[in-house]
Amino acid sequence: MNTLAAILWKDLVSEWRSRDRVIAMGLFAFLVVIVLRFALPGTDPVEVKRLAPGLLWVAYVFAALLGLNRAFALELENDALAGLALAPADRGWVFLGKALANFVLLALVQAATATVFGIAFALDLVPIAGRLAAIVALGSLGICTVGTLFSAVAVRTRYREVMLPLLLLPLLMPILLGAVSATTSLLGDGALPFEPLQLLVVTDGIFLIVSFVSFEFVLDE
Amino acid sequence: MTERPGSRVTASSALERFLRALRTPSGWLFALLFAAWAVSVARAPIDSVQGVIQKILYVHPPLAFAAYLGFALTAVGGALFLWRGDESFDRLARSAAEVGLLFCTLVVITGPIWAKGTWGRWWSWDLRLTVTLLLWFVYLAYLLLRSFTEGSERAARFAAVYGIAGLAVIPLNYFAIDMAGGRSIHPQNLERGSLGAGMGMPFALGAFVCIVAFVHLLCRRVEIESLRTRLAERLMAPRGPGARG
Numbered sequence: 026m027n028t029l030a031a032i033l034w035k036d037l038v039s040e041w042r043s044r045d046r047v048i049a050m051g052l053f054a055f056l057v058v059i060v061l062r063f064a065l066p067g068t069d070p071v072e073v074k075r076l077a078p079g080l081l082w083v084a085y086v087f088a089a090l091l092g093l094n095r096a097f098a099l100e101l102e103n104d105a106l107a108g109l110a111l112a113p114a115d116r117g118w119v120f121l122g123k124a125l126a127n128f129v130l131l132a133l134v135q136a137a138t139a140t141v142f143g144i145a146f147a148l149d150l151v152p153i154a155g156r157l158a159a160i161v162a163l164g165s166l167g168i169c170t171v172g173t174l175f176s177a178v179a180v181r182t183r184y185r186e187v188m189l190p191l192l193l194l195p196l197l198m199p200i201l202l203g204a205v206s207a208t209t210s211l212l213g214d215g216a217l218p219f220e221p222l223q224l225l226v227v228t229d230g231i232f233l234i235v236s237f238v239s240f241e242f243v244l245d246e
Numbered sequence: 247m248t249e250r251p252g253s254r255v256t257a258s259s260a261l262e263r264f265l266r267a268l269r270t271p272s273g274w275l276f277a278l279l280f281a282a283w284a285v286s287v288a289r290a291p292i293d294s295v296q297g298v299i300q301k302i303l304y305v306h307p308p309l310a311f312a313a314y315l316g317f318a319l320t321a322v323g324g325a326l327f328l329w330r331g332d333e334s335f336d337r338l339a340r341s342a343a344e345v346g347l348l349f350c351t352l353v354v355i356t357g358p359i360w361a362k363g364t365w366g367r368w369w370s371w372d373l374r375l376t377v378t379l380l381l382w383f384v385y386l387a388y389l390l391l392r393s394f395t396e397g398s399e400r401a402a403r404f405a406a407v408y409g410i411a412g413l414a415v416i417p418l419n420y421f422a423i424d425m426a427g428g429r430s431i432h433p434q435n436l437e438r439g440s441l442g443a444g445m446g447m448p449f450a451l452g453a454f455v456c457i458v459a460f461v462h463l464l465c466r467r468v469e470i471e472s473l474r475t476r477l478a479e480r481l482m483a484p485r486g487p488g489a490r491g
Contacts, residue, residue, distance in 0.1 A: 171411065178404045182394040191390060195383040196411055199418035202426045220425050228418050235414055239407045242328055 028114040032122025033129075039099065040130060046095050047130055054088035054138040062145045073146050078208035081142055082201055085161070086168065086194075088134050093172040094189050096127055097180040106180075110244045120240035124173040131165050148212070156217055157208065163225040164204035167232050171196050174236040177243045199228045259334035262472050265465045272462040279455045286448040299363035304448045306356045308456035309349050310378070315460060316346020317381060320388070321413035324406030334472070336402040339409060340392065341467035345460060347385045354382055374432045377419045384412040 040046055061080045065073075100106040109119055139157065143150040150157060172193060179189040207221035283304070293300035323339030326332070357375065358368040369375065388408050395401035 174411075175408070178391070178407070181400070182391065182404075183396070184394055188391065188394055191387045192408060195380050195387060196415050198380055199415065199422040202422040206426055224418070224422055224425060228422075231414055231418065235411055239328075239410065242403045242407055 026118065028112070028118035029122040029125070032109075032119055033125050036123065036126030037129065040126070046092055047133055049095075050088045050092040050130070050134045051137050053091050054084045054134055055141050057084040057087050058138065058142050058145050068147075070147070073148070074212050075209075077142075077146055077148060078205045078212060080146075081139070081208065082164070082205050084138055084142065085131075085135055085164070086197065086201065088138065089131050089165070089168050089172060090190050090193065092130055092134070093127060093169075093176040093193075094179070094186055096123060096173060096176045101180060106244070116241045116244050117237045119244070120173060120237060123177075124169045124236070127173055127176075128165055128169040131169060132162070135161050135165065153211055153215060156211055156215075159217070160204060160207045160211065160222070160225075163222065163229060164200055166229045167200035167225065168197060170229070170232040170236045174240055174243060177240070199224060200232075203228065259332060261338065262334050262468060265338075265468050268461065269465040269469065272458055272465060276455065276458045276462050279451060279458055283448060283451040283455045286451055289444075290448045291444045296364050299360060302356055302360040302363075303445070304452040306353065306360055308449075308452040309356065310353045311453055312456040312460035313346050313349035313353055313378075313381075315457065316342045316349060316464075317385060317413065319464075320346060320385070320409045324409040327402055328406050333399075333402065333475070336406065337468055337471040337475070338464075339406065340402075341464055341471055343385050343388050343405075343409065345463045345467055347382070347389065348463070349456070349460060350378065350382045350385065353378060372432060373420065373423050376423050377416065380419055381412070381416065384408075384415070388412065 058080075061083065065076065097106065100109060110116075112119065136158075139150055139161075142148070172189075175192045175196075176189060179185045179192060182188045203221040203224035207218055207225065210216060210218040210221070287301060287304045290301065290304070292298055319342035320339045323335045323342060327335040327339060357378075361370065362368050388405055391408055392401045392405045395404050
């Protein structure tokens with residue numbers, strides 16, 4: 026538990042001092058939103074409401090990939106990764122600390138992106154902000170668990186920036202389908218549907234267990 | 247790279263000796279079954295609705311059985327490698343992924359040909375189509391990960407973790423795509439036992455042919471991998487006095 030808090034604190038402090046990851050992720054997500062807006066032909070509000078959930082999650086996933094790619098890049102300097110691997114602590118807690126730090130950073134970016142998205146697509150997200158945040162949190166949890174696991178893998182391969190999306194996107198399909206489906210129904214009638222949330226919770230659980238257990242084998246130096 | 251406890255380099259294990267013994271018999275069995283299968287497919291009745299294109303039935307699902315077998319073996323081999331640290335399990339996992347990917351590619355090619363003939367379009371975002379396509383991507387990424395990782399022990403560990411995650415995601419994908427409205431338009435023939443008269447035999451033979459072909463290719467692939475390991479060991483081994491290169 027102490028390990029988790031120490032890793033989380035270390036990551037958040039070092040991010041607070043440089044702020045480069047959050048700024049890069051945020052700017053990238055804004056650009057994706059702008060590009061998507063111009064790529065859409067019409068501004069018919071019904072059409073926009075139908076497409077918006079998918080587009081929002083595309084922006085979220087792209088931003089997450091950008092951030093996750095850097096999650097372990099910092100640890101490569103001065104062999105900090107070897108230090109983490111040698112730390113006299115359960116590696117599962119090291120993993121949870123890293124994943125939680127990614128989750129916090131991603132949440133900040135997602136909140137800002139949702140605001141920009143709402144303005145760009147003329148959607149009033151304020152009345153549903155709480156429920157949307159719940160869906161986004163469930164989705165991000167899944168993204169950050171397997172994302173952190175395979176970020177630690179990808180960072181030690183050749184072409185690491187390319188490797189992470191190739192590894193991650195096919196695995197994230199249940200998360201994306203659940204999150205987009207839940208967001209669609211939220212934008213439609215303001216209700217939280219049961220099935221997609223159930224899918225998200227189950228997927229999050231499985232991803233969390235698989236990542237927690239197998240991080241041990243990924244960090245081995 | 248420090249070795250984990252229990253990790254050992256073995257050029258040959260009981261598993262590999264078994265697969266090597268299986269190589270020649272499985273080759274002959276494949277040749278025999280293939281001939282029988284070809285005859286029975288030629289003599290099978292022409293479907294009254296779909297016409298001759300229905301005969302893809304004797305190829306397409308059997309290929310899928312072999313592909314799924316390959317992916318299951320990849321995850322099992324990876325898990326055994328992580329557990330026991332025996333590299334022969336990793337060679338099994340890697341070979342199963344390669345052979346499985348070959349079969350999966352054939353499934354993804356034969357499927358649209360049949361679909362164009364009967365459903366009228368090459369691709370529909372049907373439940374099983376989408377899950378199979380995602381599986382194909384997972385195992386392509388698995389092999390890419392192996393070739394982009396330096397150090398065979400590290401590549402084996404990374405790949406094992408990814409192979410297990412890839413298997414864990416299959417049921418989730420089924421549920422997710424089903425929920426998203428991708429209702430299956432694949433017929434449930436086997437469950438209903440509604441294969442027409444004279445179609446059961448060639449179908450069963452097709453399944454056997456594909457499984458035996460898979461096993462045979464797997465034996466050969468594992469053998470190549472273990473020969474490669476043995477060669478690497480020989481090249482790396484320090485040469486004693488008087489040893490000749």
